[in-house]
Amino acid sequence: ETNFFKKIHWSPDGTCILSSSNDESIRLFHLPSSALTAQDGFCLRPGEIVQDMFWYPRMHHQDPSTCCFITSTRDLPIQLWDASTSQLRASYTVMSPMEHILTPMAISFNPEGSRVYGCVDGAIYQFDVHRPGLTGKRCPTTPTRKDPSGQKGLLSCMSWNPDGSGVYAVGSYNGTVGFYTDETPGPVDLLNTGERTKGLTQVTFSPCGRYLYTTCRRGGTISCWDVRATGACLWQGCRQGDTNQRLGFSLSPDGSMLSSGDIQGHVLLWKDFLGDGRSESIEEGPHCFKAHQDAVSDAQIHPYHPLLATSSGQRHYEEPWSDTDEDEED
Template identity: 45%
Template sequence: MDVVYYPIQVIIPYELLDQQTEINEPINLVSHFGAREGESVYDFAWFPSMNSQDPATCCFVTSVRDHPVHLWDACTGNLRTSYTVIDHRERFVGPNVVSFNLDGSKIYCGYENTIEIFDVQRPGQESQKIPTIPQKRTKEGQKGIISCLDFSPDYAGLYAVGSYSHNVGIYDETNNELCLKLSGFKTGVTQVKFSMDGSQLFTVCRVSNVISCWDIRNTADVVYDLPRPGQTSQRIAFDIDPSGKLLITGDQNGNVLFYDISSETTENKHLKSMHAHQDLSVCATINPMYPWLIASASGQRKYTIDDEESSSDEEEEENDKERDSVENTIDNSLKIWRVPGHTEWYTYPTTTIETETEQQ
């Protein structure tokens, strides 16, 4: 069984401040409600056409281990409906990844060797099952546990699917057939994301120090790599701003990194580094409606391993110091960074709005 992606049990929307609010020191965000799930949350996705002025569009879906996919009301915190997948043992199966398509009419769920598609207007068990391989013992198609999904924002009808079997597939939404398969990944793929024009695809893997940019319209080769420290099996998510010019990501050292992806040059794309957390930065994202707001999150699971083999007193003392140093560095936090300006905004100083998340 694979690792849990997001080891949390509560989804909490926060009230953000407007651009005119003055902030002189970090403050706590106020949560509207908590949507508590019964098990660990694998993934979640906001409704793509959400408008706070239209309560009917304010919703999001969650994928939970051994539970149905839940559609939550983002205004009240109430459960609207569920979409159910039951295996051959009559057990609920939570998808590894869940995503709306661009118009929000369907929900795509990723399982092992299967993509399951639900009609948003028809909750329950009725769904369309799309096998990613024709047969179990075959080299054709895309084999493995589906780990990530993304739809091309240019409405070309394409969506990218990553798997833990070291491959990425490009599918046609009209018939859900595999159009292109990208391979050569050394580890499992944890995130895929199209550029704004749909001509390029950004991918990232586990235990990898780069984010790769692929040309999917012409050569299907890697155009360039963006260096990012990430020697960890935990997911480190990245995001692209609404203009399509900037890529932002966390890294294993607690930094938030900024890259210029608009220029044609394949070198010197790094713009700025910002030390944001005292632990691994698992996520960095840009508010799609208010680009002056940047969110980053940190935290990871901590394990204590007892050495069974005997060692000298000096070695034991050194190991204890290293272990205590790692264990004492606990930073499970969510931070909202406000950056003034829109053009060349990454050169400005930043202020933070911070809230501590529940320690695991």
């Protein structure tokens, strides 16, 4: 079996879910109460591996002009899709200095929805959402490849601080998190998570903006960092995550709950987070229940209601021989 869900995202208004799968497809599913026109959702097949996707932050189903999302697909520009009609609205080409199309590992809108961002190896590209094409501004994360300053490595994930400061965090495969603004060249600060050999797969700010949660490939922990003051790791949640497959997590809108899955098909919920990023239930461990037979690739909390969406699946390999084959040989 080769097809499985890799990642899911609730829409900002909570009416539908966007998913990417191993069959190189992007699917949109609606909740039963959704008022969007295309009641049955749709499936996009870009034809290449989907690296990332991101909703327009001000999306609301009652305003069709806001119902859109961007995708990053291998060897293709960043593409802006209409979530009502599944039609392509615009493309933003990330071009290297050597004039090769680059595929961002992480993409995002800014909170206002006026810019599109794409993260590649050693640079962040910025686009005005109303100026598609080859109009991106290349912002290097280090002066030169040999310069020890700045942020090195393949930029793999990003998250905007919700406090309105204009700061966004970018995770790298060298285990660092860089903090950036549009006004400052290079990172304004750098956090070393100690995961240099594994690579970060997700960074997420807490709703208050003071804490940053991170996880990595083959990572059995989700870490909470105090990024406003000390830069220290305040808390770690443990899970069975020894896999190269990305295992996503999410926070509730008030920051009091964290959800994640593991490779055994369990969903884990850490509840009652304190103001300093620690959990009152840290001694008891998370609430855990069996949700799927395969690895839980994502567990996303609804932006407004007490709902949890999960996705699952993993690669299954046939044994090189079986008992039946041995019996036939005998």
